[in-house]
Amino acid sequence: MVNSKPGYRADIEGLRALAVILVILYHFEVPGITGGFIGVDVFFVISGFVITQLLERAFAKGTFRFADFYARRIRRLVPVFLLVSTVTFLMISPFYIGDAYYIFAKSWLSSLIGISNLYYFTELTQYFAPETRSLSLLHTWSxxxxxxxxxxxxxTLYLAYRFGKGRSGHWPFRITLLLTFALSVYLASRWPAAAYYLLPARLFEFMLGTGVALFANRLPRLSRTAAESLSLAGLAMIIATALLLTKHDHFPGYNALWPTLGTALVIYAGLHQPGTVAGRLLSLPVMVFLGGISYSLYLWHWPPVALMHYQLVELTAWNRIALLAGVVVVSWLSYRYVENRYRHRPWSLKKSFMVFVLGPLIAIWAIQSTIRIADDLSFRIPEERRELYTIIANNNPADLYKRCFKGDPVEFNTGNACLFGAPAKDGKPNSMLIGDSHGIAQIGFVEQLIEGKGYSLLMVTRASTPFLPTPIAEKVQARDPTQVARNHALTEYLEQHPPMTVFLGAWWNSYLRNEAYQQHFLRTLNWLIDQGHTVVILEDVPELPSSSYAECLLKNMDDCTIDATEVEQNLINFYRFKEAARAQHPEILWTNPRKVLCDEQRCQTVLNGIPLYRDESHLNNVGAVEIGKEYLKRFDNPLPGIHETEPQTQH
Structure with missing residues (x-):
């Protein structure tokens, strides 16, 4: 049945279908669709065009009211979102634990009020950012x-119509379009996360669509040949970008221009010649059907994939097909019985807001607060697995020893709370563990090595703050005054105390991706040795492909190992640093917990039935202790003794 709505175009429904198909294939990790995420940008152009046409018709008839417009937007977008998000909440509740469950609740709330892009931008740029592939509502950022x-x-358009000066309006539009495109290129280069998630870098994409709606009829009418050429070129630009672009490329910026300009060309050509080859392809019944349910398809397709990632379920060809079939069915049902049920109801803005926004907002806030304050795991995690959960979730060394990790960067804690091993003579430790969160994550491992060896160890660590002497820190860490202040205080402490054994821990793999850090760390070692200190470098544990592997035992996985080859590939920069350091200072001691965990083929994430990690790169404290015990069983202790010791300080 042909849709007879004013301005309806079957080829635009087909463009919607193409956009959502690309996104789904990308998220389903179908080989070859490396840039399918550009489907979102195709949607943005379509939205700019369709909304502008709708507004223009209302302005021309004199029937436009802001309250009616926003009431329609609420009834169009929110009911299906509430259905999908509620089903998702019920679906993940037996599986998601700890921060993952609370993060879902926060994202649910931010998605309902239209700020999930801001939430994910702030959440995913934090040091302890969650694993993105397991975020069930991540796709709502768009x-x-x-x-x-x-x-x-x-x-904006209302004011332009009310106070604009006729045809001259295209000049301000052109200038704004060029400026917003330049802004997108700049942000994608300087602040890629902000460019990806925030409106300013995407604004030019909407404006390409609005520009076609506003000014296409002022241009010469396209001939059949010109329309065919432009529409095919536009369609080719969309598909080629989806096949050639990757997530590692500069985006949005100039790479977003190709699919969005292609979309604008297809829409523009269809205004003049609706029967082009591209237009007929996009108007095929299957494309029109998928385009009609594209909003539901977009909402439904991601949550089950996110749950599979969280549960470490592999995306195979068969479960991709099953997922796709299931998503199409539930999308059609929700389109028919939810979208169409509410979108055309003549409800006022007040009623629409109260029913679909305010009421659910209160309910979701109550759920979020309950999860935050009093989430009872007993009904979600079987009793036999709660001890495993406790090991993973409640043994973060940064929380257990927060006095040694958080707090004042200058007046760091030198009291008994941060002293390990033998009692300090006259309150003065003879060794220190300094570094960032990867340093403190290994304290359980270090405790096993120093036991009975005479080390009275003071631990001073801080998130994202590897130790660099003051002259280096002032240059390298100048953007973060707390990092500089902490390292200045440590520099003074190490200068003023007698020679010590200094254990250095850091997220080596992260910092050493920047080639300059090779020299920064080598100069740091030179400085420590010049001060007379003995240096022990704590090598890192293998990094996991995903934080979900930390909870492998909770997910009843048969195999909790990871590929040792990938682990070794990630260590290439660290090995270059180690080789250079050894060449300059062969006396430096190195401790390597990977010796316990890895053979030539696989690396363990579980040892003697104990989960070792708390996320993809940090050990939990119980796991760190177990690695230390196993290390001493299998290998000689790399640390020399300092002197006879008295009974150990307990932690």
């Missing part, structure tokens, strides 16, 4: 961007 566009564009 809906938030679209909703934010809806907030600013109707008023």
């Amino acid at each position: 809906l938030a961007v679209e909703e934010q566009f809806y907030l600013i564009w109707p008023l």
Whole structure:
């Protein structure tokens, strides 16, 4: 049945279908679709065009009311979102634990009020950012961007119509389009996370669509040949970008221009010649059907994939097919019985807001608060696995020894709370463990090595703060005054105390991706040795492909090992640093916990039935202790004794 709505175009429904197909194939990790995420950008152009046409018709008839516009937007977008997000909440509740469950609740709330892009931007740029592939509502960031566009564009266009000066309006538009594109290129280069998640870098994409709606009829009418050429070129630009672009490429910026300009060309050509080859392909019944349910498809497709990632279930060809079939069915059902049930109801803005926003907002806030304050795991985690959960979730060394990790960067704690091993003579330790969160994560391992060896060890660590002497820190860490202040205080402490044994821990793999850090760390070693200190470098444990592997035992996985070859490949930069350091200072001692965990083929994430990690790169404290015990069983202790000791300080 042909849709007879004013302005309806079957080829635009087909463009919607193409956009959502690309996104789904990308998220389902179908080989070859490396840039399928550009489907979102195709949606943005379509939205700019469709909304502008809708507004223009209302302005021309004199029927536009802001309250009606936003009431329709609420009824169009929110009911299906509430259905999908509620089902997702019920679906993940037996599986998601700890921060993952609470993060879902926070993202649920931010998605409902249209700021999930802001939430994910702030959440995913933190040091302890969650694993993105397991975030069930991550895909709503694009809906938030679209909703934010809806907030600013109707008023902007209304003012332009009310106070603009006729045909001269295309000049301000062109200038704004060029400026917003330049802004996107700049942000994608300087602040890629902000460019990806926030509206400013995507604004030019909407404007390409609005520009076609506003000014296409002022250009010469396209001939059949010109329309065929432009529409095919546009379609080819979309598909080629989806096949050639990767997640590692500069984006959005100039790479977003190709699919969005291609979309604008297809829409523009269809305004003049609706029967082009590209237009007929996009107007095929299957494309029109998928385009009609594209919003539901977009909402439904990601949550089951995120749960599979969380549960470490592999995406095979068969479960991709099953997922796709299931998503199409539930999308059609929700389109028919939810989208169409509410979108055309003549409810006021007040009623729409109260029913679909305010009421659910209160309910979701109550769920979030309950999870945060009093989440009872007993109904979600079987009793036999709660001890495993406790090991993973409640044994973060940064929390157990927070006095040695958090607090004042200058007046760091030198009291008994941060002293390990033998009692300090006259309150003065003879060794230190300094570094970042990877340093403190290994304290359980270090405790096993220093036991009975005469080490009175003071631990001073801070998140994202590897030790660098003051002259280096002032240059390298200048953007973060707390890092400089901490390292200045440590520099003074190490200068003023007699020679000590200094254990250095850091997220070596992260820092050494920057080639300059090779020299920064080598100069740091030179400085420590010049001060007369003995240096022990704590090598890192294998990094996991995902934080979900930390909870492998909770997920009843048969195999909790990871590929040793990939672990070794990730250590290439560290091995270059180690080789250079050994050449300059062969006296440096190195401790390597990977010796316990890895053979030539696989690396363990579980040892003697104990989960070792708390996320993809940090040990939990029980795991660190177990690695230390196993190390001493299998290998000689690399640490020399310092002197006879008295009974150990207990921690």
